[in-house]
Every structure is written in C-alpha cells, then in structure tokens.
Amino acid sequence: MSHSIFCVVLFLTIFCVGISLASSIKEQKRDKIKWLPGQPKIVGFEQYSGYVTVNEESGRALFYWLTEAPLSHGPNSKPLVLWLNGGPGCSSIAYGASEEIGPFRIRPDGKSLYLNPYAWNNLANILFLESPAGVGFSYCNKTTDMQNFGDQKTAEDAYIFLVNWFERFPQYKHREFYMAGESYAGHYVLQLAQIVNQRNKGVSNPVINFQGFMVGNGVIDDYHDYIGTFEYWWTHGLISDSTYKKLNIGCDFGSIQHPSVQCLQALTVAITEQGNIDGYSINTPPCNNTASLRSGLHDRYPWMYRAYDPCAERYSDVYFNRPEVQKALHANVTGISYAWKACSGTVWDYWTDSPLSMLPIYQELINADLRIWVYSGDTDAVIPLTATRYSIGALKLPTIMNWYPWYDNGKVCGWSQVYKGLTLVTVRGAGHEVPLHRPREAFILFRSFLENKNMPSS
Template sequence: MRVLFLFFSLLCLVAYTECYGGRGYDPLGELLKTRKSRKSFDNHLAEDDVSNEYSPVYVAPQDGLKESDKILRLPGQPSVNFSQYSGYVTVDPKAGRALFYYFAEAEDYSSKPLVLWLNGGPGCSSIGNGALTELGPFRVNPDGKTLWYNKHAWNNVANVLFLESPAGVGFSYSNRTSDYVTGDKQTAADSYTFLVNWLERFPEYKTRDFYITGESYAGHYVPQLAHLILQNNKITNQTVINLKGIAIGNAYIDYADRWAGTYDHFWTSALISDETHNGIIANCNFSSEAPDSDACQNYQDDYVFAYLNTPEVQKALHANITGVPGPWEDCNYDILGDWEDQPDTVLPVIKKLMASGISVWIYSGDADGIIPVTTTRYSMAKLGAPVKTPWYPWYSQGEVGGYAVEYQNVTFVTIRGAGHFVPSYQPEKALAFFSSFLQGKLPPGTN
C-alpha cells in the first residue's frame, strides 16, 4: 500500500496523469488495489457464453422529448453554429433509473457519424471529464462561470454523445438505492437500453454510422457494449444499432498487464530504481487470485465542479430535477467501492470484435502512468494478431504525433506527450488521430 501511494503521488507531481477532481485520487488504481482481497470475479463477458436468446429491452415513446432536450444556450458559452441537447433517458421505469446525456452535434451534422463517448472510473463522469475537460466543444474558465471554445473538439468531425453511466454517476440517478451497487454487466445492459431509446428520440441517427469511444475503465465498457450490440443485431436479424467501430484509450483491458506494464513504465521512466524494479518482478504476483507476498508489499480540478453545480447551468442542461442524488461530482466513489462484477480480462471480447469485421483501434498516451503504453503493448501481444503495417511514426502539423502499427483486424496508435486524458493533454494530436479512425485510414506517415 505504501509503495502504491508513493507511485500515485509521484504521478501527480510530475504530471504523468491527471489527478481526478484535484484530489490526487486515482479511481481505477483504488479499484484494482481491492481486487486481491476479493475471492472471485465474474468473467461473464470474458468467456464464450453468448446466449442465442434475446432479452427484451425497455423502449418508451420518445415523441417531443428531443425538442424539450434542446439547449438554448449554456451560461457563459461563446456563440457557436451547432446544436446541443441534454437530458434524461429512462432505462428502467420500475426502478426509476435514468441516465443523463449531453449531445454536441457537428455543424454539418447530417453528413457526420454518431460517436458515443464513455469515461471510466468506474463511476466517473463523461460530461465533467470527457465533455468539459477533454474532447467536448467547451472548456470551463477559471472563474467557474464561463466557457471557452475548444477548436480541437471532436464534434468538428462527428456528432458526439456523452453518457453518464451507470446510474449514480454525475446527473444520472435511480430511485432505488440498491441500483448503486452495480458492475460491468448492468452497465452494459443499461447503456444499450439508453441507446435504443435515444435513437427513438433522435430517429435521424438510426441508420447513421455509429462508433463507441472511451478511456481507462471504459476499456471494459466499450468492448462489452459493442459485444452486446452485435449480439442483439445477430439474434434479432436486424441492424438495431449500426455499429462500425470502437476506439479505446489508455484502456484497462487486462488485469495482469496493468500492473506489470505500470511497474516497467515507472522503471524505464526513471521513477523507481533498478533494485526496486528487480524486487517487484522477483516477488510480486500479478494475478488477481493470489495475494501479494510481504516482500512484494515492502517494495510496493475545481473549475468544472463549480460550473456544473451552478443552478443556472443545471437548469440549462435540464438536469436540475428532483431525484438527483446530491450535487454533481466528477466521480462517485460509493459506486467505485461497491462495484461487483468485473472480469480480469476483456481480451476475449476484443478478439470477438476483431473477428466481427468492425474497426477496432486501441490508443495510448505515451506519458500516462495509470495505464501506461507498456501495459497496452503487452495486451496487444496477447491478441496474437499478425502485423500488417509495421511500427512507424505518424505526423500532425509537421511533427511526430506518435507511433502506429496496424495488425490484422486491430490498430494500435500512441499519442506523443499525452497523459491519461489524451484529448486534454494533446487536443490537436487527439483530433488528428480520431479523424483518421473515423476515416478508416492509418494516421499519416509523412509530414
């Protein structure tokens, strides 16, 4: 415990990664530190157990709700030429469970694909983090009251939908408190129900090319949701959701790789000594089933918060309603503490997605210490895909943007100088990478 605290403190100090909520707190790290004390894990989505039976999905009438969700203007926002929407989609009427979304259309929305963005945690907000800190059209000024325009926002090239999931995250809620004890399976099911109903509310997007993107613990969310979409499309013999691809960044996809890659990253970045690194490798067990030995243990920001808790902002977002559990928070740490099912690895799910024919991209900010590039490279090797285009430097605005390698049915891209929140650290490079992903082309290899 002592060495992990030291590591995460070092990461915050040297800016290897953002510190959630300005607290120097890493939700994913905290989740993983508790795993070895648990007896078993549910690998329901890691194994080949796809049911051939369709589970009915709740679908409600959505007439008129799109118009009521339209945002006339956010407090303190600059003038823009695109439409915004936000509001709630009920996913379980009996429990009173509803998920909150924010949707930023592109200026030429009719010609652009639809992209869902999911932050991880688990339990962290896609609006406070993804929309207002990373890839959304606005960022919050230091006064906590006004916004500035992000010229590298992803809605330059896509219609971007941000979802706060599961219930209890951000403005999403349930009237049944037991719903706040949740996990991967329920999160995937609720996100799917959300999408089906949201597409009823926005029917013009029903046949639009659809992509799912996200980061960190969304390395679980994104593949699992994509798997569920393809499974239901197959069972119903219809394209309920027109999924074309996924992209996950600095993704937690394999438990063992996470720790081994992290320690190797600390060592190669000169954050720990040769002696400490050798001691960790010799004494630590990176599987979740076995506890660490005593020898191993011996080795071992406020602007958005203020803005989203302003009554005028919540009213403009259609979020200030009875039933929201307290003020908006960037991460719900109670959900983190009560997270139930989480397979050790989602690599089998990713392999299925690779075989399905959709586009699968995995990207990594090369200065991240939470899920380092070394961790992701170890996971890529486990996928066992042959190389089609060898490792090469790609360019953005006349300089190296990172490196890329194309494997059979999966592409791996690094973003140079980016931490855990890639679009926050390197907005220009992130947009260039994202544009290539949507175009189905490798990032440019010349300047």
C-alpha cells in the same frame, strides 16, 4: 388478406408511426439546450441533454449530453459517436465533454466557457453518457441498487439507454455508429460493443448501425497491466532497481485480484519513490493540496489512487453545481440529495463485477470485422503504453504494417502499428487523457479513425 383488412392494418401502422414520431419530436424539443450559462454568443451547433430511463422499477435513469456537428458541417451526414469515461464512477461530462473532446472548456472561474477548436463534434455528432447510475447527474431511486454495480449491469443499462435514446432520436437510426472512451472505459466500451454486436446478429438493417470503436489508455488485461506498469515505472526512472525487483517478486501476476502484503508494501515504497508527480501525466506539474477520485478499484490497481491533476475538476465542480447550469441542461430534475462530482466514490466502493481480461472480447469483436483502434498517450504511468503493448501482443495478431512514425506538419506525433483487425496508435507527449494534453494530435487521430485511414506517415 382482403383489401379492407389491408387498408385497416396500413392505417393503424401509419397512425402508430405518426404518434411515435410526434412523441419523439416532443421529447427532443424538451431536451434541446437553448443556452448554457457563460457560453460564447455564437456556437453554430445544436445541443440536447436530459434523462433516459433504463429501469422503471428501480427508477434508474442515465443522463446524456448530445453535441451535434456544426450546421455548416452537415450534421445529418455525420456519424454518431458515443463517448464514455471510466473510473468506475467518473463522469463523461466532467472529463470527455469538459476537458477533452467536447465543444466547450470551462474557465478557472467556473462560470464561463470558451470554444475548443479541436472539438470532436467538428467531425461527428458526439453523445456523452454519464454511466452507470450514481455517476454525475445519472441517478437511481433505489439505494440498494447502487450497492450492487459492476461491469455487466453497466453494459446492460447502457444498451437499454441506447435502444431508448434511438427511439427519442429516430433521425439517428441506421446512421453509422461508433463508440470511444478511455481508462476503465476499456471495459465499458468493450462490453457494450459485445452486447450491441451480439444483438445485431441476423438483423439486416439494425437500428444501431455499429461500425467500430476506439479506446485510449484503457484497462485491457490485468496480468499485462501489472507487468507493463511496473516496467514503465522502472524504465522511466520513477522507481529504484530494488523496488522494481520487489514488485516483480512480491506481486503474483497470476493472481492479482487480491495483492499480497509483500506486493502492497512494494507499491507503497514505489509511490514514495515517485514523489510528488502526476502519474497520469509524468511530464506536467501536479495540482497540489487536493485529492481526486479519478480512478477506483484500489485493491486491483493500488497505484491508481494517486496523481491526476485535479485542477480542471475544480472548474467542473463549480460549473455543474450551479443551479442555472443544471436548469439549462435539464439536469438534477429529481433533486438529487448530493452535490454533482466529477467522480463518485460510492459507485466504485461498491463495484462488484470486473473481469480480469478484455482480451477474449477483443478477439470476438475482431472476428466480427469491426473497426478497432487502440491509442495510448506515452507519458501516462497509470495505464501506460507498455501495458497496452503487452496486452495487444497477447492477441498474437498478424502485422499488416510495421511500427512507423506518424506526422503533423513535419513533426513526429507518435507511432503506429497496423495489425489484422486492430490498429495501435501512440501519441507522443500525451498523458492519460490524450485529447487534453495533445488536442490537435487527438483530433487527427479521430479523423483518421472515422475515415478508416492509417495515420499520416509523412
């Protein structure tokens, strides 16, 4: 190549990079949140929110909310963590951001916010994503698209979102990147992690510098979920001996995608015997006279429809439907015809693709030498600790550190076991949403994960 041609190529490269950078700065400025209605006067960190298009033809766009680490903590040196909630059809803004790990909690009036002292953005830059399209503020202009959703399509859209999002926020390219989530995000996180890992192969310095993930009270393997859930109900005194026997006889664990009539009848009796409790947190009182769409896939997990204390959902429903809040978040820019909801019944009603087991993907990602942590609140009766332990046991991983208690200020906060390629942590007294019920313990858990250190054993 002659000197003149080289100079032209170099000039064009610099010119194109400059245009791209200018475009990113403009988009970031557009997405920057100046002020949220009702937020405290001083927050000390930057926030961004808006839409990333994942399919031009169908007009599918996913809504995100980035809460960076406080300026005093050096956000530029902190990793990026993507948080996903499950359902399918439930919002990461409603749960992860507003009830669990986000910097703000919503007061019962649905108008004002207060700071969460154990917000995870004190340790990392947290990116919340409402996924798939049709959940929360995420939308699709093609109605038929929303009638054909499932795991694979959700994972592909989430990957396209990440690729496009990193173009908008190039300062996060090559930064340490992790994923986290709970419940049906036990599918979302695994399948997205698989795609990222596979497409990073052979790339020396990948834009998405994926290091690992953690999943809490997640759906892992249907076979073990059934066995572990029924066992949990029985051992915790939630159902009778006779019902436990009927569940084990009537429910065919080898073919559980379509429960038999006998299985459904036994489940109906089991739910009656459990009474008016919050199955997602059996030691806390339920919020009565309301219904929640917290979980879906009724045919697969018939017990999931009941319980979860929906009181906090009420606060979210009020807050995120306020026009001034939507304007501040750069949300609902297309004038969605329906109200924002914590969970979308439409998404889960049309769910078409849900593999029976994530265990093969776990094995694939363990072989990829990623950091993998699984945690479980031990008062969740919907995706209980017993189900998680059976699933992890099925991987037959060698044990590096046997079961031991972990502590905070001399108090036992749970137990942990370190396997080759995977760490299991329980959180004592926590329900389905561990950071909601045990925020300090969840914060310690997250810190240990990021630092790649075992849970404190003394």
